[in-house]
Amino acid sequence: xxxxxxxxxxxxxxxxxxxxRYDPVMGLEVHVELNTASxxxxxxxxxxxxxxxxxxxxxxxxxxxxxxxxxxxxxxxxIRIGLALNCEIADWCRFARKNYFYPDxxxxxxxxxxxxxxxxxxxxDVDVDGETVRVEIERAHMEEDTGKSLHVGxxxxxxxxxxxxxxxxxxxxIPLIEIVTKPIEGTGVRAPAVAKxxxxxxxxxxxxxxxxxxxxxxxxxxxxxNLSLRxxxxxxxxxxxxxxxxxxxxSVERAIRYEVSRQAARLDAGERVVQETRHWHEDxxxxxxxxxxxxxxxxxxxxxPDLVPIAPDRKWxxxxxxxxxxxxxMRRGRLQTDWGFSDLEMRDVLGAGAQSLIEETVAAGAxxxxxxxxxxxELARRANDAGMTLAELPITPAQVAAVQGLVDAGxxxxxxxxxxxxxxLAGEGEPGDVVTTRGxxxxxxxSSLSVAVDRAIEANPDVAAKIRAGKVAAxxxxxxxxxxxxxxxxxAGRVRELVLEKLS
Ligand SMILES: [Zn+2]
Numbered sequence: 001x002x003x004x005x006x007x008x009x010x011x012x013x014x015x016x017x018x019x020x021r022y023d024p025v026m027g028l029e030v031h032v033e034l035n036t037a038s039x040x041x042x043x044x045x046x047x048x049x050x051x052x053x054x055x056x057x058x059x060x061x062x063x064x065x066x067x068x069x070x071x072x073x074x075x076x077x078x079i080r081i082g083l084a085l086n087c088e089i090a091d092w093c094r095f096a097r098k099n100y101f102y103p104d105x106x107x108x109x110x111x112x113x114x115x116x117x118x119x120x121x122x123x124x125d126v127d128v129d130g131e132t133v134r135v136e137i138e139r140a141h142m143e144e145d146t147g148k149s150l151h152v153g154x155x156x157x158x159x160x161x162x163x164x165x166x167x168x169x170x171x172x173x174i175p176l177i178e179i180v181t182k183p184i185e186g187t188g189v190r191a192p193a194v195a196k197x198x199x200x201x202x203x204x205x206x207x208x209x210x211x212x213x214x215x216x217x218x219x220x221x222x223x224x225x226n227l228s229l230r231x232x233x234x235x236x237x238x239x240x241x242x243x244x245x246x247x248x249x250x251s252v253e254r255a256i257r258y259e260v261s262r263q264a265a266r267l268d269a270g271e272r273v274v275q276e277t278r279h280w281h282e283d284x285x286x287x288x289x290x291x292x293x294x295x296x297x298x299x300x301x302x303x304x305p306d307l308v309p310i311a312p313d314r315k316w317x318x319x320x321x322x323x324x325x326x327x328x329x330m331r332r333g334r335l336q337t338d339w340g341f342s343d344l345e346m347r348d349v350l351g352a353g354a355q356s357l358i359e360e361t362v363a364a365g366a367x368x369x370x371x372x373x374x375x376x377x378e379l380a381r382r383a384n385d386a387g388m389t390l391a392e393l394p395i396t397p398a399q400v401a402a403v404q405g406l407v408d409a410g411x412x413x414x415x416x417x418x419x420x421x422x423x424x425l426a427g428e429g430e431p432g433d434v435v436t437t438r439g440x441x442x443x444x445x446x447s448s449l450s451v452a453v454d455r456a457i458e459a460n461p462d463v464a465a466k467i468r469a470g471k472v473a474a475x476x477x478x479x480x481x482x483x484x485x486x487x488x489x490x491x492a493g494r495v496r497e498l499v500l501e502k503l504s
Pocket of ligand 1: 058
């Protein structure tokens with residue numbers, strides 16, 4: 001359908017104008033891949049990045065007669081997530097078949113939960129720029145992931161324009177938890193910021209629970225964004241669009257901004273917003289129409305006959321509840337106080353994903369300030385160069401603490417310590433070993449320093465004369481010459497003392 005030429009509707013209106021005229025209402029659906037050893041209903045390994053179609057079996061390929069068995073660890077993770085989100089945990093619940101055809105789903109149905117989720121009616125308090133916003137949770141249910149389609153030959157990697165498609169079933173059957181919010185209302189102009197903060201908060205909470213590696217870039221945390229506009233806060237809800245697989249925090253924010261601006265343009269023009277799924281394009285920052293979607297009846301849900309119902313023992317649930325980790329906001333506040341970091345410093349630490357690393361480095365004996373310094377400067381730079389996260393660097397918090405220990409003991413200076421880090425990262429062993437094998441230790445033996453100082457004085461008679469005449473500032477040139485000769489492995493303060501002693 002084309003727009004009649006006599007009437008041009010702009011694609012978007014400016015965001016500020018849009019939120020001045022309309023009230024945005026959001027719903028966020030976050031899919032979390034659990035980090036269980038095996039898949040949801042079979043014994044296949046649940047890992048990322050293996051050769052395509054090597055991690056499959058008759059169950060996850062949906063071959064006739066294959067029978068699924070529920071992964072107990074996945075149920076435990078689901079319950080812990082539900083408890084951490086202040087949800088009620090079902091006494092009894094079932095799986096259901098969600099029927100639809102898609103080539104990356106070998107059974108032609110997804111085993112999910114429909115009207116009987118394991119966790120429901122919860123909430124979580126999100127910090128949005130220093131203010132607490134309560135997000136109500138409608139449900140958290142268990143399901144399995146689909147396989148992955150790879151569309152080959154097109155420019156965009158999407159099916160449109162591709163010459164053929166390949167399917168990898170390694171991901172089919174990986175345990176997923178889908179966390180669905182109730183409509184988030186009343187956030188107005190801050191809607192995009194609230195959504196971003198919620199997803200960041202959820203990621204931190206899930207990381208703290210240890211149930212997922214929550215890598216948005218690898219798809220182990222994915223967000224679908226429902227958005228609608230209405231004329232005012234007391235008007236009835238407008239028609240929503242559902243933008244799929246928005247896979248970074250920044251994209252969550254941008255996709256909502258865009259949808260607000262786009263839907264406002266439609267409504268301004270007296271048009272209807274179409275209920276549909278939309279695709280988010282990271283490169284151009286727009287959403288485009290996917291498939292028109294009506295409501296859930298499409299899927300012909302029915303109870304899964306091959307799986308027994310789940311009826312978690314209340315004592316087990318209570319044990320899981322009492323063993324939950326400290327909530328993220330509380331832990332953050334406690335660590336910030338213990339460490340004596342400013343709000344800005346703490347924000348940098350969180351932004352770099354370094355909180356746990358610093359906590360472990362401090363536990364291994366480093367001061368909080370030194371732990372922060374190494375992780376946020378030297379190691380952050382190396383991680384960035386290598387395209388890794390800090391946690392992925394091949395160095396442990398204990399090793400970082402050991403490097404700082406070498407500095408504190410005067411065995412290496414900061415410059416040499418950086419070379420020790422390089423050695424550890426290159427797999428040359430523990431920090432102490434790197435110092436020995438690379439010969440990095442600071443020369444503290446006065447006799448060899450003394451010889452080097454004498455040589456520097458001899459080579460720079462003019463400078464020496466100036467110092468003798470009282471121009472102490474000139475000593476820098478001699479200290480530099482000595483440090484160069486010692487390849488940086490000297491204590492510059494001690495060299496300075498020696499120079500001034502000899503020339504006084
Ligand atoms: Zn399998």
